[in-house]
Amino acid sequence: MTGDILVFVEQRAGSVREVSYQLLSKANQICAELSVRLTAVFIGPKASFLSSDFYKKADRVLVLEDERFGDFNCEIARDVMVGIIKEQRPAMVLVGHTPWGMDLAPAIAAKTGLPLSTDCVDIKIEAGKVKAVRQLYGGKLFARVVFKDESKGCIFTVRPGSFSVEGYPDRMGEIVPIEAPKDLPEPSSRFVEYVDTGAGEVDITQAELLVSIGRGVGEKERIEEIQELARILGGVVSCSRPVVDKGWLPKYHQVGTSGKSVKPKVYLALGISGAFQHVAGIAGAGTVIAVNKDKKAPIFRVADYGVADDLFAFSDAIKKALKK
Amino acid sequence: MIEMLHPAARTYAGIPGYVFGWLAFSVAVLFFAHVMRKRYILLKAGRADPRLEKIWERLKGFFVFGILQRRQPRYLWAGIIHIVIFWGFVVLGLRSIDLLTQALGMPVLGLLMDRSAEAFYGLMRDIAEICVLVACLWAMGRRFIARPKRYEGSSHTEAYIVLGLISFLMITDIGYDAIGLVIEGGNGDNFAPASGFASLFFQETGPSFLRSGHALAFWLHILAFLFFLCFLPMGKHFHIITALPNVFLRRLAKGSVKPVRWDVQGLEEIEKIGVSRIEDFTWKQLLDLFTCTECGRCTDRCPAFSAGRPLSPKSLTMKLRDHAYGMFPLFGRSPAAGDKEDADEEERREIFGNILTEEEIWSCTTCGACEEECPVFIEYIDKIIDMRRNLIETSNAPRAFNQVFMHLEKTGNPFGKPPSKRSAWASELEGMSVRVLKEGDETDILYYVDSYPSYDPRAQSVAAAVVRTLNLAGVEFGILGPKEKDSGHQVRRMGEEGLFQLLMEENMETLKGIKFKKIVTTDPHAYNTLRNDYSIKFQVLHYSMLMNSLMEQGLLKPKRDVEPGIYTYHDPCYLGRHNGIYDEPRRLLKSLPGLKLVEMERSRDRSFCCGGGDIILWHEISSEKERPAGIRINMARKAGAGVIVTSCPFCLMHFEDAIKTAGLEWELKVVDLAELVVSTL
Amino acid sequence: MDIVVCVKRVPFTQEVDLEIDRSKRFVATESLAHVINDWDSYAVEEAILLKEKLGGEVTAVTVGSEDDEEVLRRALAMGADRAVRIESGGMPMDGTVVAGILASVIRNIPCDLVLTGVQADDDNQAVVGVTLAELLGLSHAAVVRGIEVSGADIVARIELEGGVDEIRRLRLPALLTIQTGINEPRYVSVMGIRKASKKELKVIDVKELGLSQNDLVPPTEIEEIYLPADTGGAEMLKGDPSVVAEAVIDIMRRKGVAL
Incomplete structure (x- = not known):
């Protein structure tokens, strides 16, 4: 297998996203194994580019600095990547499986005709063949995916957190400025602004004890019983995505990839199934205690302690025990 | 002179x-x-x-x-x-x-x-x-x-x-x-x-x-x-x-719900399902409105009203009556005649948003206390269900129902649990085997378990007690297992008539393939629906009726006394009021050795509903001040009882919750009749 | 505003122990109940809300067999005006192939906006939406949790990570992949769905679309499906609720909370 490993680096408001470091780390491993070049692509202002040292993690960084495209623009990113791919024929293209990545990668695949495997949790090379590992049915099953024809290259979006950032000796770090494609049509989409929905009455990222509820709470009106539990324990109420989707709690309570990452000393997960998007948000938590009626709930795989019971029965028992 | x-x-x-x-x-x-x-x-x-x-x-x-x-x-x-x-x-x-x-x-x-x-x-x-x-x-x-x-x-x-x-x-x-x-x-x-x-x-x-x-x-x-x-x-x-x-002209068919339309066969043929305007009611329902004497006996007995919910059956009838008179005034033209061009006028013809609130309609537990009291036989439940039907059709029901209905349709139970696990409780019983009937099988008694006793851990113990009792009495019985679907009782009374008919048809199809003499149910709701709602008239018994008859035949021989205490029996709405079964459970209780029975002030046809086995499970009425079950357990205390006996798993769950909430675990206990019977065998 | 919504019918797998078939490449789904893909029901609801606000027509499209018409009827009952099913003959497909099939049909439906769900409950791929947009030449955004129409543009609120949203302006016609929570999908009754069968539901065979063999061969393939390894996991606390409660309080106190 020849051809670079091409990594698309995501930057938001000038700082490089954590997932990009993870991709570079994995790419480094693959490059070492296959003895190929590690090339990164960065679109954004040079100032932000230089303020981090990520470019040393690649052999080459292709930098497009254009004040028109300081913020992510999918069409521009796509055209830039497509141009590079057509010219340089990398063996693999790695993109983070983030909302931007989900916008970009299929667009690149459609324009280049390269096969695409999304939301991968691992990339393997077995007997010269590239294989991706991803999940099905919300994490209930794993699947190993292969490509019909990877000779022209292949594209992966990688789930953030799948690879850890491992220190490795700096690579070449050659910076190659590139230009925006000529005759660029006016992009049909335009960045307007960022909005922080995380601001709210309560900052769950600062709490030492989080009492977190999931779909298992059943109904908005029952949340009060848990709010009381949190009050008694001196903790703060947080929740998983379905609770916010149903409008039971405002978004600033949400823990998970599309919510907040939290690092409490103790995380009490009540009626939460343990979908990975939620679990990703508690990676930094100290001790996780999970309560769920279903003994097979995925949360029990990642929790430190588990209670297979109805969350309200558990809550009532705690309240009673504390009254004494 | x-x-x-x-x-x-x-x-x-x-x-x-x-x-x-x-x-x-x-x-x-x-x-x-x-x-x-x-x-x-x-x-x-x-x-x-x-x-x-x-x-x-x-x-x-x-x-x-x-x-x-x-x-x-x-x-x-x-x-x-x-x-x-x-x-x-x-x-x-x-x-x-x-x-x-x-x-x-x-x-x-x-x-x-x-x-x-x-x-x-x-x-x-x-x-x-x-x-x-x-x-x-x-x-x-x-x-x-x-x-x-x-x-x-x-x-x-x-x-x-x-x-x-x-x-x-x-x-x-x-x-x-x-x-x-x-x-x-x-x-x-x-x-x-x-x-x-x-x-x-x-x-x-x-x-x-x-x-x-x-x-x-x-x-x-x-x-x-x-x-x-x-x-x-x-x-x-x-x-x-x-x-x-x-x-x-009163309704003779107790326990069942009127069809969506009497004069149109086939739900699909009906253009407008349910009631949203006064003229959508039947003429008899309108006659009811004329006949209300505003005596208030209905509201006085209504558990929803006592709990602080916005429902008052009397007020509901009066408001509908006044609206009807307003739509068909004595003088001047009727706003309800034909379709009007004025959008505002059309809007005013609608019941919801003008006369009644949706919470009023969802507050009803269909317990029937109002209909039991009314001296002039006004029918409340059918009107409320008719209005619910329209709310459901127009996507105006509480969102909490969406999942429940979807689960019932797709998995035959309100939890969304796999049908394959419906009889898992039976295979986990120690020392007993339960026969799962297949098409073409024959048996004496078909034990219709229904969803909660199949999947809910607390209700499963009631099913286990029923099975144990049947085994000890030497009764030949079987259960339907994964092919059993929810009886549809809750669904019908919540207003999803189409889903009810789907469940009913699927169940009837399954039941037709099996030869049995009688059906026995765990729960009065299933008893009521199979007996009164289903279009095939099965011979149905509630387990208390079967157990009583087994006891009277001497096939059940209690050996132990019940735990000491003063017992009282709570008449479940769908066994008592709607179907008139008051005596058999009591005879059964009295046959248990050592049992001291007292009657609550409101017993038999005046029994006070526990809160119900449908809507309250998924949707709370926010204005409720006290749970009906909380009110009821205090009635038990007043009667001097220390143990409440119920014969319905929903009553059981509601009372257990209420006792816990009130912190009365040392004073009051609730036990299911089946579990009580088994404890003496 | 005329809208096309793409929907998929997926197995309902809550609490189900999924079975892998003998070839180890497929999941046995025949005995499972099927429902509309969760994301897609939000997309349909969003389309209907836009229609109610701005007028226009909504067309629902799916690729699949006759059984899959169920989700089209649901979309019709929610308020869509017509539906199209593309009979795929049971051939193996992946996201790229599905997008290609959809594109060849949607190309002939005049519309301002195409909505799809972010991803599907079964394969969780998130490929069809954006691929379809590219094939149709539409501007696109993924993971959208809010839509506003502003003249000839659409302003999308995109859900990024960490509680931050991106506001992006796209020129119409556009394609958006819809995230859960954007609205509350309305309930449609069993009767409502049956009545919806009176609305137009067209069936097109994929063979009529003139797609090349190449377009219909999936570029990706599953080599093996397997269960996750049981890696220890939580220490389960057992016993009476009161005993468990004491144990949990003890753990919390030792970690420095609930003091």
Whole structure:
């Protein structure tokens, strides 16, 4: 297998996203194994580019600095990547499986005709063949995916957190400025602004004890019983995505990839199934205690302690025990 | 004896009295006819409702509930007062007709009765008049002084007007007779106590005054009577005309729910499902609205109302009635006739958003306490379910239902758990095996478990107890296992009729493939639905009925005493009120050794609903102040009981929750009847 | 505003122990109940809300067999005006192939906006939406949790990570992949869905579309499906609720909370 490993680096408001470091780390491993070049692509202002040292993690960084495209623009990113791919024929293209990545990668695949495997949790090379590992049915099953024809290259979006950032000796770090494609049509989409929905009455990222509820709470009106539990324990109420989707709690309570990452000393997960998007948000938590009626709930795989019971029965028992 | 012309024969300003009589009569009749016609048009706008089947049963009910007024004394003094006034009116009917014909100058009745009949009738009449007068005064005093709570929101003005009017009728009639006696010379022939007594006051009065007084009393009486006639169909006293027909036309099929439309077969053919406007109700439902007497007995017994929910059955009926009268006014054009161009007017025809709130409708537990009390047999539950049906069709039901309905449709249970695990509870029973029936199998008893006892851990122990008991009694039985789907009971009463029919059809298909003698259910809801809602009439028993019969046959032999304590039995709504099963569970309980049974004040058909086995499981009414179950457990305490026995898994769950919430675990316990029976075997 | 919504019918797998078939390449789904893909029901609801606000027509499209018409009927009952099913003959497909099939049909439906769900409950791929947009030449955004129409543009609120949203302006016609929570999908009753069968539901066979063999061969393939390894997991606390409660309080106190 020849051809670079091409990594698309995501930057938001000038700082490089954590997932990009993870991709570079994995790419480094693959490059070492296959003895190929590690090339990164960065679109954004040079100032932000230089303020981090990520470019040393690649052999080459292709930098497009254009004040028109300081913020992510999918069409521009796509055209830039497509141009590079057509010219340089990398063996693999790695993109983070983030909302931007989900916008970009299929667009690149459609324009280049390269096969695409999304939301991968691992990339393997077995007997010269590239294989991706991803999940099905919300994490209930794993699947190993292969490509019909990877000779022209292949594209992966990688789930953030799948690879850890491992220190490795700096690579070449050659910076190659590139230009925006000529005759660029006016992009049909335009960045307007960022909005922080995380601001709210309560900052769950600062709490030492989080009492977190999931779909298992059943109904908005029952949340009060848990709010009381949190009050008694001196903790703060947080929740998983379905609770916010149903409008039971405002978004600033949400823990998970599309919510907040939290690092409490103790995380009490009540009626939460343990979908990975939620679990990703508690990676930094100290001790996780999970309560769920279903003994097979995925949360029990990642929790430190588990209670297979109805969350309200558990809550009532705690309240009673504390009254004494 | 004083010379006198009959007031109708006298002339007033040259015009004979009967002319005025005819005038007043004509005006009254015209007005009355006009109002009745408008009311009839309102009824005709309603949908079809066949009510003439089982004539003999209807006549019996008419006699017992209409003539004998058997429901009235459930509220003792109010009942007695009403029976007196009712019977008074029956007796006095003849008198009224007599006086009216006199006013028209055609006194025919006098010709039909001979002297002794007249004397006898005079006695009856006078007694009736005294009783009615006393009853009216008592009623007015009671209303004014004691202020029974259930009258709140009813029209007091109308009540006083009518009671006053009736009293006035009595007084003017007595006065008329009294003066008449004096005029005739008052021989002791007539044993007319009232008029006889009153006549004493007129002994000294001069002839001209007597004549005037006589005429005055007569005409005042006639005018009051005609006024009363016209007043009747304007408010709650319309029931005087419509109550007896309403009782005759009452619903005979207890426990079931009316079909969406009586006159259209096939749910798919129905364009508008449910009720959102007054004319969507059936004519009988509209007749109900005419007949409400605003007595408040329904609301007084309503568990939702007691819990602080926004539902009051009386208020619901009154609001719908007023809305109906508003849509079909006595004068002017009807806003409800045809489709209008004015969007605002169209909007005002809608019940929700104008007259009733959705929370009112979702508050009902369908327990039937209201229908059990109503002396004029108004039907509340069908109306509420009809309104729910439309809310569901127009996507206006609480969102919490979406998942529940989806789960029921896709997995046959409200939890969304896999059907393959429906009988997992049975395979986990120690020392017992439960037969899972397949198509073509034969058995004696088919044990229909239903969803909660299959999947909910607490309810599963009830199912286990039933199985254990059946095994010990040597009964041959089997369960349907994964092919069993939810009976659909909750779904039907929540208003998702299409889903109910889907579940029913699938269950009936499965049941048809198996030969069995009887079905036994864990829960009264399934019992009710399989027995009353399903279109195939199965032989269904609730487990308490089967166990009682096994006990009486000696197939169950209790060896141990029950745990010591004072027990009380809570009648579940769908076993008790809706299906009349009160005695068998009690006989079963009494057959358990060492069991001391007390009755709660509200027991049997007055049992207080635990909160219900449907909506409350998924949707809370935010204005609720106290859970119905919380109110009920206090009734048990008041009766001196330490253990509440239930025969319904939902009652069981609600009471356990309530006891925990109230922190009464040391004082009160709740146990399921099946579990109790097993503990003695 | 005329809208096309793409919907998929997926197995309902809550609490189900999924079975892998003998070839180890497929999941046995025949005995499972099927429902509309969760994301797609939000997309349909969003389309209907836009239609109610701005007028226009909504077309629902799916690729699949006759059984899959169920989700089209749901979309029709929610308020879509017509539906199209593309009969795929049971051939193996992946996201790229599905997008290609959809594109060849949607190309002939005049519309201002195409909505799809972010991803599907079964394969969780998130490929069809954006691929379809590219094939149709539409501007696109993924993971949208809010939509506003502003003249000839659409302003999308995109859900990024960490509680931050991106506001992006796209020129119409556009394609958006819809995230859960954007609205509350309305309930449609069993009767409502049956009545929706009176609305137009067209069936097109994929063979009529003139797609090349190449377009219909999936570029990706599953080599093997397997269960996750049981890696220890939580220490389960057992016993009476009161005993468990004491144990949990003890753990919390030792970690320095609930003191």
